[in-house]
Amino acid sequence: MASFSCQQRSVSQRIFLVSVVLLLNASAGLCSCYKRIFSFGDSIIDTGNFANGKGPLMEFPFGMTYFKRPTGRICDGRVLIDFYAQALQLPLVPPNLPEKDTGLFPNGANFAVFGSTAMPPEYFRRFHHSVPLWCHLGMQMGWFKDLMHRIAPNDDAKRRILSESLIVLGEIGGNDYNYWFSGNMPREQAAQFTPDIMATIGSSIQELINMGAKVIMVPNNFPIGCVPASLSRYRSNNRADYDELGCLRWYNDFSQRHNQELRRVVDGLAARNPGVKLIYADYYGAAMEFIRDPHRNCDRTARIWGNPSSFASWDGVHMTEKAYEVIARGVLDGPFANPPLLRACWLEF
Numbered sequence: 001m002a003s004f005s006c007q008q009r010s011v012s013q014r015i016f017l018v019s020v021v022l023l024l025n026a027s028a029g030l031c032s033c034y035k036r037i038f039s040f041g042d043s044i045i046d047t048g049n050f051a052n053g054k055g056p057l058m059e060f061p062f063g064m065t066y067f068k069r070p071t072g073r074i075c076d077g078r079v080l081i082d083f084y085a086q087a088l089q090l091p092l093v094p095p096n097l098p099e100k101d102t103g104l105f106p107n108g109a110n111f112a113v114f115g116s117t118a119m120p121p122e123y124f125r126r127f128h129h130s131v132p133l134w135c136h137l138g139m140q141m142g143w144f145k146d147l148m149h150r151i152a153p154n155d156d157a158k159r160r161i162l163s164e165s166l167i168v169l170g171e172i173g174g175n176d177y178n179y180w181f182s183g184n185m186p187r188e189q190a191a192q193f194t195p196d197i198m199a200t201i202g203s204s205i206q207e208l209i210n211m212g213a214k215v216i217m218v219p220n221n222f223p224i225g226c227v228p229a230s231l232s233r234y235r236s237n238n239r240a241d242y243d244e245l246g247c248l249r250w251y252n253d254f255s256q257r258h259n260q261e262l263r264r265v266v267d268g269l270a271a272r273n274p275g276v277k278l279i280y281a282d283y284y285g286a287a288m289e290f291i292r293d294p295h296r297n298c299d300r301t302a303r304i305w306g307n308p309s310s311f312a313s314w315d316g317v318h319m320t321e322k323a324y325e326v327i328a329r330g331v332l333d334g335p336f337a338n339p340p341l342l343r344a345c346w347l348e349f
Contacts, residue, residue, distance in 0.1 A: 036108035048072025077321030083328035159212030225251030
C-alpha cells in the first residue's frame with residue numbers, strides 16, 4: 001500500500017485524522033499519501049516533453065496565467081497533472097525528456113508527449129495510414145523502465161518505489177482515432193483500432209502492476225465532438241449530425257464507445273488484481289459539465305480572444321487552465337472518478 005510520508009502518530013490520532021478528512025472531503029491534508037507521481041499520456045498532461053525547452057510552445061502567450069512564462073504546456077497555465085500534484089501536496093511533476101539520462105526524479109516524472117498515440121507508427125502502416133508524430137505509449141513505457149533501472153538497483157527497490165507512487169495512465173488513445181479522422185479516412189473503419197488500443201493500454205497497466213504499482217488512475221477520452229477544432233473541421237449542413245448541445249453526435253458516440261471498452265478493461269484488471277487500486281476517471285463526464293454552458297461551447301478560443309478564465313478552449317483543441325481545473329476537481333473530489341482521487345489517497349493511508 002502507498003505509505004503516508006509523515007512523522008509517526010498513534011493509532012487513535014491516525015484514525016481521527018482519516019475520519020476528519022473523509023468527512024470533510026478536504027483537498028489538503030497534513031502531507032501527501034504518495035511520494036511520487038509517474039504519468040503517461042499526450043498533450044493533455046504534457047508538461048514540457050514535446051517542447052523540451054524550444055519551439056513555438058515556448059513562446060508567449062503559452063503559460064501566461066499561472067506561470068507567467070511558457071513552460072512547454074499546451075495551455076495558458078496548469079494542466080490536469082499539475083492540479084493532481086498540488087492537491088496531493090507534491091511538487092509539480094517534471095517532464096522526463098530534459099533530464100532523461102541523468103535525472104533522479106525524487107517526486108516522480110511525466111512521460112506524456114504532445115500528439116502521442118497508444119499504438120506505434122508501424123501499426124498504422126498496415127492500414128495504409130500514417131501518423132504525423134513519433135511518440136506512443138510503448139515508447140513512454142520504455143523511458144519509464146530506463147528511469148526505474150537507473151534509480152532502483154533491484155526489483156525490490158522498484159517495487160518499493162512504485163508502491164509509494166500514484167500512476168496516471170492517460171488519457172491515451174484518442175489521437176489514434178483523431179489522426180484517422182483528420183486524414184479523411186472512412187469513419188466507420190476507425191473502430192477497427194479499438195481492440196488493439198485496449199489490449200495495449202491493458203497490457204501496460206498489467207505490466208505496471210507486475211512491477212509493483214499499487215494505485216493507477218486510468219482516464220477516459222474527452223467529448224471530442226464538442227471541441228471547437230472538430231466542429232470547424234467536420235462542419236455539416238445536416239442538423240441530425242449535431243446533438244442538442246451543438247456537438248457532433250457521431251464523434252461523441254465514438255468517444256463513448258471507446259470509453260465503454262476502456263471501462264471494461266479497467267474493471268477486468270481490477271478483478272484480476274485485488275491488491276491494486278485502479279481508479280477509472282471520467283474525463284468525458286467532467287468536461288460535459290462546462291460544455292453544457294453554451295457561452296463556453298463556441299469556436300472562439302482564449303488564445304485569440306482574451307482572458308482565458310472566460311473560456312474553456314485555449315487553442316481550439318486544448319483546454320484552458322480554468323477548464324482543466326473544473327475537470328480536476330471532478331476527479332479529485334468526485335463524482336468523476338471511481339473512487340475520487342483524494343478519497344482513494346486517504347483510503348490508502
